[in-house]
Amino acid sequence: MTDSLVACPECDALHERRELAPGTKARCVRCGAVLYRRSYLELDHQLALVTTAILIYLIANSFPIVDLEIQGRSNSTTLVGSVLALWREGREIVAVLVFATTQLFPLVDLGALFALLLMIRRGRPALAFAPVLRFLQALRPWGMIEVFMLGIVVALVKLSNMAEVVPGIALWAFGLLTILLAVILSLDLRSLWRAGESVIVRPRRRFPPRQSAHP
Amino acid sequence: MSAAPTTPSSESRVTTAAQAGLVACPHCHLVCRDTARDGHGKGRARCPRCAGRLHPRKVDSLSRTWALLIAAAILYIPANAFPVMQTSTLLSTQSDTILSGILYFWNTGSPELAVLIFTVSILVPLLKLATLSTLAVSIKRGARARADQRARLYRIIEFVGRWSMLDVFVVALMVGLVHFQGLAVIQAGPGAAAFGAVVVLTMLAAHSFDPRMIWDRAHRPRRGRPSKKRLAFGTRHG
C-alpha cells in the first residue's frame, strides 16, 4: 500500500502523485479523467463556505419561492409545501424523490462535510471520519439543487403566462445556494482522505504483512 | 480483418494497478497490494486505511448495469405515455405528457425552453440507455478499438444524467403553487413517478458500470506481440 501512487478511477492507469499548485488538477495521461485536484481555498475558508451554505439553505427552505396571483387571489409555496402537496394528493413516490434530492441529501451533504472539516481542524483521531466520508461519497451524486434551480426558472416561465408571478426570498436564496454549492462540490472529496490522514483511525490488520509471509 | 487498436502515444507507457498487482480502494482510493490475489486472507481483503472491502473492479458490473437498464427501458414507456401533470380549471381539465409539455413551450413562444426540456427529458434518457447498452455489449464482445472515445461517451452520460430530473421538479413546483380551489388546480400525473424512476434507474446503471473495463480489453496485449511493462508515470496538469 502506498500513498505516492494514484490509480485512475476510470481506466486504472497508475500515476505518481505530485503536489499541485492551488486551483489546479491532475489528469490521467491515458483517458484524461481528473485524478485529483487542489482547491484555492484553505481549510478554514472551506469551513466558512460550508457554514454560509447551511445558513442560506435554511433561508431557502423557510421562505416562499414565489407568490402567485390570479384574479386577486394569491398563493405562495415553500419547497416543503410543494412536497406536502404532492404527498397529500397521493403522489408519494414523486414527493419522496423531490424531498430527498432537493432537501434531505443536500443538507446531509453539507452537514457531513462540515463535520469532516471540523474533525480535520481539531486534528484528533476520529472514529467517525472514514465512515462519514465514505457515506458522503456515496450520497453526493444524489443531491440536485442545481437542477432544481433550473426547474424553478422553467416553472416560472410557464406560470407567467397564466398568472402574476412575484419572486420570493427563497428564490434568491436558492440562486445563491446554487453558486455556493458549485464551489463546494468542486472541493475534491478524494483529497479529504489525504487531508484527514492523521485523524483516521486505522483498522487492525487482519492478515500478516507481506514480508512475514515471504521470508 | 484485424481491429486496428487506436492506441494513443501514451498507451504503451501505461501500467495499470491491476497489472502491477495493486488495487485502488473503491472507497478511499488508496492504492493497496491486492492481497486476495497473493493468496493471503480468504475472500476479499480490506483496505488498511478505511477498512472497506477491496475490489479490483466493481462487483457484477455488467449484470447489474443490464438489469437496471432493462428496468429503466420498461418504465420509459409509461413515463412518456401517461400524463405527468393535470391542470383543472373552471372550464376544462387538461392532461400533459412530457411531450405535450414540450409542445406547449414551443407554441407559446419559448422555443429555447422547449429545446432544453426536450434534450434533458427525452434525448438524454434515450441516449443514456443506448450508450450504456452499446458500451456493455462492446465489453462483452471484447472490443479493443476506440477505447478513448468510449471512455469519453461514458463520462458525458455520467455527467448529464442528473439533469433529466428537471421535469419532475417543474411538476412538483407547479403542484405546490397552483391550487386555487375552483379556479385552477394542478396535480401530478402517474407519468411523473415513472419518469423519476427512469432517471434514478439510469443513474444507478451508469454508477454500476465500471469504465475501467473499457480499457482492460483495449490494453490486453495482442497475441504474438509481447507487452512491454514499464512503469513510467506522469500526470498532465491543467
Ligand SMILES: [Zn+2]
Ligand atoms: Zn485514466
Ligand SMILES: [Zn+2]
Ligand atoms: Zn480504503
